[in-house]
Amino acid sequence: MPVETRSRGSASAAPAPRHDAGAPREGVASDHHHRLKEKMLKLTLQYEQHKQLLAASQGGGAAAARQHRRSVRRLNVEEEEEEAVNDENASNAHGKAAAEERGVAMCRQDAFAVAPVAAVLSENVAPPQARAPPSKDSHGVVFPRPAEPQEKENVVGRTGRIPMSCPIKKPLSALPAPPARKLSLGGAVGGKMKAAREENGAGSAEAAESRILVFVRLRPMSRKEKEAGSRSCVKIVNKKEVYLTEFASENDYLRLKRLRGRHFCFDSAFADSTTQKEVYTTSTANLVEGVLEGKNGTVFCYGATGAGKTYTMLGTIENPGVMVLAIKDLFSKVRQRSHDGNHSIQLSYLEIYNETVRDLLSPGRPLHLREDKQGTVAAGLSQYRAYSTDEVMELLQQGNKNRTTEPTRVNETSSRSHAILQVVVEYRYMHGVNMVTRVGKLSLIDLAGSERALATDQRTQRSIEGANINRSLLALSNCINSLVEGKKHIPYRNSKLTQLLKDSLGGSCNTVMIANISPSNLSFGETQNTLHWADRAKEIRTKALTTTNEEVLNVPDSETDQAKLLMELQKENCVLREQLVKQQQKLLTVQAQLLASNTSPQQSPAPSSHVSTPCTAQRKVKRSILAVNCFNSPVSRRPAADNAQIRELQTKVKTLESEIEKMKKEHKLQLKQKDDFIHDLINRRKASNNSEEAIGDKRVATRASLRKAQRDTSAAGELKSPSHRFTSPAPTAKKRTFWDIGGNSPSVLAANGRKTRSHVAAETPKKGSSMLLQPGFARQRAIH
Numbered sequence: 001m002p003v004e005t006r007s008r009g010s011a012s013a014a015p016a017p018r019h020d021a022g023a024p025r026e027g028v029a030s031d032h033h034h035r036l037k038e039k040m041l042k043l044t045l046q047y048e049q050h051k052q053l054l055a056a057s058q059g060g061g062a063a064a065a066r067q068h069r070r071s072v073r074r075l076n077v078e079e080e081e082e083e084a085v086n087d088e089n090a091s092n093a094h095g096k097a098a099a100e101e102r103g104v105a106m107c108r109q110d111a112f113a114v115a116p117v118a119a120v121l122s123e124n125v126a127p128p129q130a131r132a133p134p135s136k137d138s139h140g141v142v143f144p145r146p147a148e149p150q151e152k153e154n155v156v157g158r159t160g161r162i163p164m165s166c167p168i169k170k171p172l173s174a175l176p177a178p179p180a181r182k183l184s185l186g187g188a189v190g191g192k193m194k195a196a197r198e199e200n201g202a203g204s205a206e207a208a209e210s211r212i213l214v215f216v217r218l219r220p221m222s223r224k225e226k227e228a229g230s231r232s233c234v235k236i237v238n239k240k241e242v243y244l245t246e247f248a249s250e251n252d253y254l255r256l257k258r259l260r261g262r263h264f265c266f267d268s269a270f271a272d273s274t275t276q277k278e279v280y281t282t283s284t285a286n287l288v289e290g291v292l293e294g295k296n297g298t299v300f301c302y303g304a305t306g307a308g309k310t311y312t313m314l315g316t317i318e319n320p321g322v323m324v325l326a327i328k329d330l331f332s333k334v335r336q337r338s339h340d341g342n343h344s345i346q347l348s349y350l351e352i353y354n355e356t357v358r359d360l361l362s363p364g365r366p367l368h369l370r371e372d373k374q375g376t377v378a379a380g381l382s383q384y385r386a387y388s389t390d391e392v393m394e395l396l397q398q399g400n401k402n403r404t405t406e407p408t409r410v411n412e413t414s415s416r417s418h419a420i421l422q423v424v425v426e427y428r429y430m431h432g433v434n435m436v437t438r439v440g441k442l443s444l445i446d447l448a449g450s451e452r453a454l455a456t457d458q459r460t461q462r463s464i465e466g467a468n469i470n471r472s473l474l475a476l477s478n479c480i481n482s483l484v485e486g487k488k489h490i491p492y493r494n495s496k497l498t499q500l501l502k503d504s505l506g507g508s509c510n511t512v513m514i515a516n517i518s519p520s521n522l523s524f525g526e527t528q529n530t531l532h533w534a535d536r537a538k539e540i541r542t543k544a545l546t547t548t549n550e551e552v553l554n555v556p557d558s559e560t561d562q563a564k565l566l567m568e569l570q571k572e573n574c575v576l577r578e579q580l581v582k583q584q585q586k587l588l589t590v591q592a593q594l595l596a597s598n599t600s601p602q603q604s605p606a607p608s609s610h611v612s613t614p615c616t617a618q619r620k621v622k623r624s625i626l627a628v629n630c631f632n633s634p635v636s637r638r639p640a641a642d643n644a645q646i647r648e649l650q651t652k653v654k655t656l657e658s659e660i661e662k663m664k665k666e667h668k669l670q671l672k673q674k675d676d677f678i679h680d681l682i683n684r685r686k687a688s689n690n691s692e693e694a695i696g697d698k699r700v701a702t703r704a705s706l707r708k709a710q711r712d713t714s715a716a717g718e719l720k721s722p723s724h725r726f727t728s729p730a731p732t733a734k735k736r737t738f739w740d741i742g743g744n745s746p747s748v749l750a751a752n753g754r755k756t757r758s759h760v761a762a763e764t765p766k767k768g769s770s771m772l773l774q775p776g777f778a779r780q781r782a783i784h
């Protein structure tokens with residue numbers, strides 16, 4: 001039927017006659033077709049539920065089985081009712097005009113209730129979606145039920161000019177609800193971990209699998225894109241649906257007819273005005289909570305180059321991103337809980353550049369990946385124990401300076417590598433006579449952007465980088481495909497990235513994917529690709545999350561007191577460390593005052609500085625400048641009042657320094673005592689009986705392995721124990737610690753010929769320096 005007739009039909013409010021012989025038969029056929037589709041959907045749902053029911057009955061959950069049977073019966077009843085309604089509708093809707101009218105009306109009511117959407121998607125109309133009954137067992141992220149979008153293929157738009165086809169995806173609420181993410185046995189701790197069951201949902205088969213949560217973030221249009229005259233081709237509706245519309249030139253008659261729209265539905269979709277905090281709270285806050293409970297978590301940003309991945313992960317000083325917010329949150333939560341136990345936080349930071357793994361905190365030779373009980377690990381990767389958010393921020397900043405970055409045509413500070421920040425949180429507490437150790441690992445990943453060769457550069461180095469980035473992302477896509485299809489062999493080994501992501505994708509881990517997209521129609525292909533893979537990733541089921549990474553060590557009565565003492569000592573250590581940091585800060589303030597009071601630049605030998613702090617090289621430089629300017633200057637040249645003030649301040653500084661020195665000595669002594677005590681404890685336990693020897697082994701594999709690794713690698717000069725960090729942060733000639741990773745370190749460039757963010761900063765100190773070089777990792781350059 002011609003378009004005008006349909007339009008007229010929808011314009012007239014009169015319903016079509018019930019048995020209109022003249023009505024076109026194609027309307028009936030299409031209605032019938034939709035009913036069949038709905039029926040298929042319901043059958044699929046029923047099948048899923050039966051599967052769950054079967055699993056529930058196998059898991060011994062009789063109550064759960066009854067519950068499922070009830071919900072299946074309810075579904076059947078609903079289905080019958082709906083069928084009856086559909087039959088009636090079908091007979092009422094013999095006229096195509098009436099069917100169109102119904103579709104448009106529903107469309108206006110639901111999907112287009114949000115006003116701005118109507119402008120882009122007024123063409124998309126469809127019948128209602130099959131709805132799955134809400135699962136009572138679901139403890140996953142709960143979102144308000146979205147308006148049900150309508151589906152109709154090749155419907156003429158309001159303008160009646162551009163035929164649109166927009167296959168509507170099933171909303172997430174209609175998917176089988178993700179089971180509770182309660183507990184997990186992650187790869188971080190292997191060996192003979194005791195699987196601690198949580199009462200809530202423990203043992204139920206519903207918790208047998210979990211799925212990756214997928215979020216989409218749209219960035220604002222950049223100045224460049226605006227200048228190029230691009231239009232927005234993405235619209236976000238109901239905070240979870242994404243509509244993608246392809247625009248064709250009005251003169252492109254050939255493609256005009258084939259213009260298509262796409263619809264996707266995710267756990268949440270963030271519009272361009274969404275704040276960093278909102279993104280963090282919705283996507284990652286739960287993961288941080290889980291890590292403190294001993295569950296592993298991974299967040300990774302995926303998308304085309306320039307789509308906003310680094311902005312989402314790192315952000316700017318004013319708007320810190322997910323990495324920064326997660327770490328702040330982690331520390332504040334640890335502080336709240338540290339009254340009942342002992343927390344330690346260790347972190348490592350690496351990049352995958354051109355298929356080689358590099359340590360960002362202690363750059364050197366490429367690292368090799370190996371598989372062990374803890375999963376895939378980079379051998380020799382340095383781990384740093386952090387005691388405050390500031391310390392982590394400094395480490396992160398140092399790491400970012402060493403990250404490979406290059407300007408491309410698309411993005412001035414394009415990340416040419418995948419960066420992975422891993423934070424391991426260990427929590428120890430006494431539970432009766434047992435010492436419980438819980439370990440959770442949080443991985444925060446900023447992937448490099450997929451790109452077209454033409455979109456970036458044709459220069460050799462860039463194209464090699466681009467090819468490697470694309471290859472690893474292709475490997476990631478292949479793994480996603482295999483996981484979704486339920487294949488037995490997942491090709492993790494095809495790239496370093498997938499090897500490191502193995503636990504996050506196919507293991508027991510709470511995983512979040514944030515897909516970043518650009519609104520510009522010039523990036524339509526990239527956006528479509530990103531959304532396609534994000535949509536696929538939504539279907540990946542990860543392993544059961546029924547346990548925490550928890551180790552329970554039975555401490556005999558005779559040793560309980562000692563264990564308690566040990567914990568007390570550890571707590572005291574933490575307090576002492578905090579005091580030390582405060583004293584150091586005081587010292588710096590006094591020195592700054594001294595510098596301010598001493599305006600005349602005097603040349604004098606620097607006093608010996610024996611305060612070794614975990615400060616940056618920058619801070620050290622500052623200190624030496626202070627020393628040169630302030631100390632030992634000829635007293636005779638200054639007015640008497642100034643001299644008196646300076647003497648007073650000098651005395652203060654000396655007192656503080658001696659105080660710090662004293663504290664350090666005490667601290668060292670306590671650490672030594674603690675280590676002796678631990679050794680003693682282990683030896684005694686080994687000797688006591690054979691069964692406990694196994695537990696001893698387990699300790700070595702988990703908590704103790706970390707300690708052992710620390711000892712081993714610190715011997716090799718790579719990994720520093722906390723005491724080492726405080727006593728000798730100065731770099732050795734051979735091994736460079738992160739404290740002496742200067743932003744302008746020539747060896748980074750010389751060693752491999754690649755550019756890091758440090759080099760970019762050194763070369764272009766003023767113009768648009770990378771956000772990763774700023775204290776809050778801010779890219780000064782805003783959206784252009």
Ligand SMILES: Nc1ncnc2c1ncn2[C@@H]1O[C@H](COP(=O)(O)OP(=O)(O)OP(=O)(O)O)[C@@H](O)[C@H]1O
Pocket residue numbers: 218219220222272303304305306307308309310311312411413414415416447448449450516779781782783784
């Ligand atoms: N949500 C946002 N709000 C404001 N500006 C943003 C947002 N997202 C991205 N930008 C800006 O867009 C530009 C490109 O972003 P970014 O560097 O994060 O992209 P990317 O995906 O990491 O690119 P690449 O893969 O090449 O590293 C930056 O200038 C950044 O400040």
